Amino acid sequence: MTEEFHRIRRLPPYVFASVNQAKAAARARGEDIIDLGMGNPDTPTPQHIVNKLLETVQDPRTHRYSVSRGIPGLRKAVAGYYERRFHVGLDPDKEVIVTLGSKEGLANLASAITSPGDTILVPNPSYPIHQFGFIIAGASIRSIPATPDENMLRALERAVRHSVPKPTALIVNFPSNPTAYLADLDFYKELVAFCRKEEIWILSDLAYAEIYFGDLVPPSILAVPGAKDIAVEFTSLSKTYSMAGWRVGFAAGNERLIAALTRIKSYLDYGAFTPIQVAAVTALNGPQDCVADLRALYKDRRDVLIRGLHGAGWDVPSPEGSMFAWAPIPEPFREMGSVAFSKLLLEEAGVAVAPGLGFGEYGDDHVRIGLVENTQRLRQALRSIRGFLSAHGISPSSPSSTKKPEPVAP
Template sequence: MTEEFHRIRRLPPYVFAEVNAAKKAARARGEDIIDLGMGNPDSRPPEHVIQKLIETTSAPRVHGYSVSRGIAGLRKALANYYQRRFNVTLDPEHETIVTLGSKEGLANLASAITSPGDTILVPNPSYPIHQFGFIIAGAAIRSIPAKPDEHMLEALHRAVKHSIPKPTALIVNFPSNPTAYLADLDFYRELVQFAKKESIWILSDLAYAEIYFGEKIPPSILEIPGAKDIAVEFTSMSKTYSMAGWRIGFAAGNRKLIAALTRIKSYLDYGAFTPVQVAATAALNNPQDYVEKIRTLYKERRDTIIKGLHSAGWNVPSPEASMFAWAPIPEQFKSMGSVDFSKLLLKEAQVAVAPGLGFGEYGDDHVRIGLVENTQRLRQACRSIKHFMQAYSK
């Protein structure tokens, strides 16, 4: 029956479902599966944030409807974060909004600003909602290279020249999920200049802003003078504070885009549970020792798994940011594609990864490995992968 629904017809079968089904079956057989497939933080949020949640839920007035665009204190806390982290001044009233995670915000803004048949520019590979949020809204997607360099900029100019209708919006995501690519301010400067010249909106996904491992600190596109004229940026509490299940995210930037998202959300939800918003405010306003701690944790895990995979004969680049390694499929398995290779890895090594095809057709020669297990389990995963690869090489 679903074939009768227009928007459902435009959504392909969920690529990750095959690996998830195989993972479920393996666990039902009693196998110990090390799951590195989903970017689901395994750490506990800051203790003071949990205590603030508990404390706030005891108040009698917080259990009713909240505010769709977020409580004023949380929007002010986001503006303060942007000021101290990026030296960007935001008006909490008109340039910020609280979302139910960045994913919801992206999808609802896509719905708010898209007309059927619009052309949207999306990196390939990229996080699925970046393209499917607009596909659900009726847009056509034009893929561009995912790496923030001259090739992406050249592709953008070609897209404007050859797309009918002319593109109306561009998605960027740095640090990137799944590729872990990082952009710098010089790149953003060219991007903003291009978008202003061509009257194209920019939607920037900055969910991994605080998960970085070296001297390159991820910037915000809003740091570029004039960026707020055409750009909005999405951030999230999910990874920075290990609050993925709490579903708190934000959009900040261009007033017209924030107003559009505010209006459409007013019809769709009453905002996140008020105690969750109060606790999120405490996370942003209090000392940020936890953020440094979580950054150190992911760096240790990154170093562990990259070293272990290299020892296994799998040459995986070391990511500079994010909580993922973007791993090229080993040469001897490359012809299988990412879905079959992921299923083989699950069967033979009891390690689950995310097939790159789930992030776009140009990701099919990679798999995404999440840094979501402790170092002991990551070493165990690397040993299993090493045995698997040695067995197949023979």
């Protein structure tokens, strides 16, 4: 009985583990580590949401089992959000389900709709659950470019022609984690038209819908006419309202996919704690100035980070959405790869970032930098990074490579 379990064998060693161990060891030695590696919001949940939780938890009736698919009031609040924000009508009884964060919903839907050996199309690089949720369910993954443009669309056409068996589902995530790419509605229209024609399900991860900084306001794929025939979308309160630890999110869209997720979840959980769901209703239906304030906060941090990196000689594209910067590894370190570079940056600058390899093999020439510290700490990190780069021969007068990587066509 020494063999590893079948599903565990399909999971590679956790890429972030070695960096996390180095970070923990440095802190154990008393070093001040500025952690920009994990997408963990550092701001508190807005007080009116916390107050509703405290009020509701006083009622002993809310301490019982909840409803796996979500309390009716929360499903109605999700439908209301989609109507206000995206002009998308949803039936809260058939087209909406509450999840324990979007990650749980994605993984359980993958389990519900996947047969062993199915081919699933996943951008590379992308958030790990996008591929590993399906790998755990027994699927085979075909990587496609992560950019919302012709490169992705052409890769989809090649995948349909050359994959055996034919792909059954596609994952998209815009604003993207980790690349921060945004998609517009025209791109979604092309995507929906193609997938309807080829009978491919679309699972859209819209967790960063409310964190954007430019003129493009992230749309929902469900706003495309006919999208609900093939698409389901996952959203979350984690980043929008700084509620990451509360573990509450949603899936909305295609009735058949929602029914499949509802059925499998009915065997696995009793839903989020009722007071959390009631507080989530308050988040969606209550004042939204907190969302705008948080967006402005991340924009300020982005501007400080990108200006500071450019000033240190590290030219990083300015993200138009999400809470991350997707940073090409400076040229002198490019050959060592993202894990070794992340460890070196931690060791010599005291700054932790996420190695791009953790998001897929085509991310190994990048690191992900989170906007998860206040501007004072960001400036402290930037001073350390500037010293680190200078020690290795990089200065503002000799910037690292700034060329945006060409999308990979698998």
